[in-house]
Amino acid sequence: MFLQQVVNGLTIGAVYALVAIGFSMVYGIIRLMNFAHGDIYMVGAFAGLSLLLYAKFPVAAAFLLAVVMAILITLIMARYAYRPLFNAPRESLFLTTIGSSIILEYGAMLIWGPNTQPFPIKFPVTIFSIGSAEISSMQIIILVVAGISMLILTVFVQKTRLGMGMRATSQNMNTARLMGVNVDSIVYTTFIVGSTLAAIAGLLVAIYYNAVYPLMGFKICLVAFAASVLGGIGSIPGAMIGGIVMGLAEALGAAYISSGFRDGYAFIILILCLLLRPSGLLGKAIIEKS
Secondary structure, eight states: OHHHHHHHHHHHHHHHHHHHHHHHHHHHHHOOOOTTHHHHHHHHHHHHHHHHHTSOOOHHHHHHHHHHHHHHHHHHHIIIIIGGGTTSOHHHHHHHHHHHHHHHHHHHHHHHOSSOBOOSOOOOOOEEEETTEEEEHHHHHHHHHHHHHHHHHHHHHHHSHHHHHHHHHHHOHHHHHHTTOOHHHHHHHHHHHHHHHHHHHHHHHHHHHTOBOTTHHHHHHHHHHHHHHHHOTTOHHHHHHHHHHHHHHHHHHHHHTOGGGHHHHHHHHHHHHHHHOTTOSSOOOOOOOO
């Protein structure tokens, strides 16, 4: 039973990690808690549903266009809702993200209705045995896609010119601008990367659970926030680890303690971690100078 719950926890934890990475990246660049990020995950899932069910697109084309649609909505929010407030108090920008989240959620209800809808495709499921545990082909797909996405992102951030600009901007935006970095381009690139990962996660979960609903981004946004803080907000490796820890805590807690409290175990771990290490697992403590 333990090994089975580890497999289940790693599967959902990989999804949490994908969403948490985008959340953490945006905070690392512009110090923005983007609470509309979870709803981009929802938009990706609904866009995929509409393109498959109504427009009759092939699966690959529908998924690609769904990601593009999620990116476009994110860029619209970034340009017209967030950018005018970059120099405003952080509270104003934070409230704007909450307002954007509400608009996306209730906009989805107006377009697709408030009820849960089945996803229009199902992949053939094959079950494989690993000792006493079983893992489905869909779980393998989620783990492989999430792993490849994280690997590509790591290479992009560490080895490319844009990635170098991201790291420089994350350390000090004003200094990066003085050194010739196009900060606006870096900010929009960060939003693009984050929304891409969120949309991919939304599509994977829609297929895995065969369900899409307008408020599906609410919980995962909270978990992504918690995973980012747990790993060290602003740290991409920290967000990966935080997402996996959240998934494992949820699965193991539900199996061995109580399934009725499954959404609370991850946050208990978060609280304990912050009591012992306030900067998170991979975060760096910041000394405020008076």
